[in-house]
Amino acid sequence: MNAIHNPMLANQLTSVKLLINGEFVDSKTTEWQDIVNPATQEVLGKVPFATTEEINAAIASAQNAFASWSQTPIQARMRIMLKLQELIRIHAKEIAKVLTAEQGKTLADAEGDIQRGLEVVEHACSIGTLQMGEYVEGVARGVDSYTLQQPLGVCAGITPFNFPAMIPLWMFPMAIVCGNTFVLKPSEQDPLSTMMLVELALQAGVPAGVLNVVHGGKEVVDLLCTHNDIKAISFVGSTAVGTHVYNLAGQHGKRVQSMMGAKNHAVIMPDANKQQTLNALVGAAFGAAGQRCMALSVAVMVGETKNWLAEFVEKAKTLSVNAGHEPNTDVGPVISPRAKARVIDLINSGVEQGAQLLLDGRDVQVKGYEQGNFVGPTIFSQVSTDMRIYKEEVFGPVLAVICVDTLEEAIALVNANPFGNGVGLFTQSGATARTFQHQINIGQVGINIPIPVPVPFFSFTGSRGSKLGDLGPYGKQAVQFYTQTKTITSRWFEDSQDSGKVNTTINLG
Structure with a gap:
């Protein structure tokens, strides 16, 4: 079995390396950031903020590798x-332990993080059919047309702290299997498990140069x-950074997909x-300490379901808050003291x-x-849509509850929210479900499923304020995003066809 470097087994702090042209190299930067265990504040290692020269070298490596990699047979x-x-x-399991130490989520959730990314890698193994073009014979007399899905060149990915395995695996496998080369910038808060992948x-x-890794903050993002x-x-992260990436990269002629913040409802x-x-509501609201862009943020209780609130609160009280590596933990810490302070501030605002x-x-x-950095499950009722606790993405284990009388009111409430990542409906009625999925204006809908993240055969289709760009990660849309379509229109003549007339029209016949 191939060995893998495990940063948790070292006897000294890990200095995270860059990956340039197939080599893991030490950065020459003078700017470093600690990687901190959210449960203990133990410093696990340090990550460099790459220099401009190092970033340029990574991009140059990818550019040089593209010519040969793009011609590598698809098989x-x-x-x-x-x-x-x-x-x-x-x-x-080895990667999951490192992920838990640096990010804070439970071991089970860390393994799920890896598994959902692994599913995208498995889907990339179908590239032989995913990257097929189209062919039509006889679009005109003796004329055929067909399309090719060809790679773009050097692509880049910027990933968030909350899924250091899944999100990088959403990006670089699909990009490089389509024939592109790639420069990855993981989150500077928890890059260790990403580097293991x-x-x-x-x-x-x-091959060397096909996949490169640089680390850092805003300066690295802007240079990419x-x-x-x-x-x-390709970007996944906060709305503020995602909007900046979309605008800046777009102004420089790049193709961009930017998956951003959310405020997900369950009706x-x-x-x-x-x-x-x-x-389902307890798991979706408080799992991963609420640090999911698809976490349940708002429960919309219709009619008499408001009477379920007391029982819901009692279920939430049974959850175990502990360090992620401890057995039977349900809710681990949030990523940093700063993140905890922000969650507490939003809870305080709800009370006020x-x-x-x-x-x-x-x-x-x-x-x-x-x-x-622990915050326990928190539940608010009597929430109105003008409160900060409703309007802002909390990114912590906090659930707001709003009670309405009818399905129509619930649909109007959800559709009025600017975000559009995901929504769930809980019902036993097929007619209700059909009405809901038709009228709701949200990109991803779950019926009796609280976190409707699609499997990789489909694409992640968040919408409205949660997404900028037309195409989402993984699935068929990722192949479209990482390739450009070339259309060929061809006509061949027999040697004996030595006569004809000049045609000055656009008619192909």
Whole structure:
């Protein structure tokens, strides 16, 4: 079995390396940031903020590798993906432990993070059919037309802290299997598990220069968005940064997909299966400490379902708040003290603006982890749409509850929200479900499913204020994003066809 560098086994702090032209190299920067365990505040390592010269070298490496990689047979690229998915399976638990230490999520959630990314790698193994063009014979007399899906060139990806395995695996496997080369900028808060996946990609056979990694903050992002050799940018993260990336990269002629913030609702109808619904709501609202762009933020209780609130609160109270690596943990810490302070500030604003605090997670204490960034499950009722706790993305284990009388009111409420990532409906009525999915203006809809993230055969289709750009990550849309269509119209003549007349029209016949 191939060995992999495990940064948690080192006897000293890990200095994260850059990947340039197939080599892991030490940065020459003078600017470094600590990688901190959110449960203990232990410093696990340090990450460099790459210099301009190092970023340019990574891009140049990708540019130089593109000529040969884009001509590599599609089956050879596919075999690398097959090997990569095998290696990820072998090392998944090892990577999950590192992910939990640097990000804070539970081991089970860390393994799920890796698994959902692995599914995209598996889908990339189908590139032979995914990248097929179209062919029509006889579009005119003796004329055929067909399309080719060809790679763009050097592409780049900017990933967030909350899914350091899944989101990078949404990006670079699909980009490179389509024949592009790639420059990845992981989150500077938790890059260790990402780098383990990158190491596996090299072991799987990704050639030098095809995949490169640089680290840093805004300066790195801006250089990727403006560099002439970068053809496409994929971003997942906050609305503020995502809007900046979309605008800056767009102004410099890049193709951009930017997946941003959210405020996801679940509409609960009186005929819903009560216990299954309450269990789903608790998991979706408080799992991963609420640090998901698809986390449930608002429960819209229709009619008599408002009477379920007391039981819902009791279920939330049973969740265990602890360090992610501890057994039976349900809710781990948020990523940083700054993130915790922001969540607490929003909870305070809800109280100040008149919402009723049914469950307060501000003062949770975890024995043995007193320095951890913990916030317990928090539930508000009597929330109005003008409150900060409703308008802003909390990114913590906080749920706002709004009660309405009818399905029509619920649909109007959800559609009025500027975000459009995901929404769920809980009902036993097919007619209600059909009305809801037809009238709701949200990109991803779950019926009795609280977090409707599509499997990789489809594409992630958040909409409105949650997405800038036409095409989403993974699935068929990712192939469209990472390729350009070339249309060929051809006509061939027999040698004996030596007569004809001049045609000055655009008619092909």
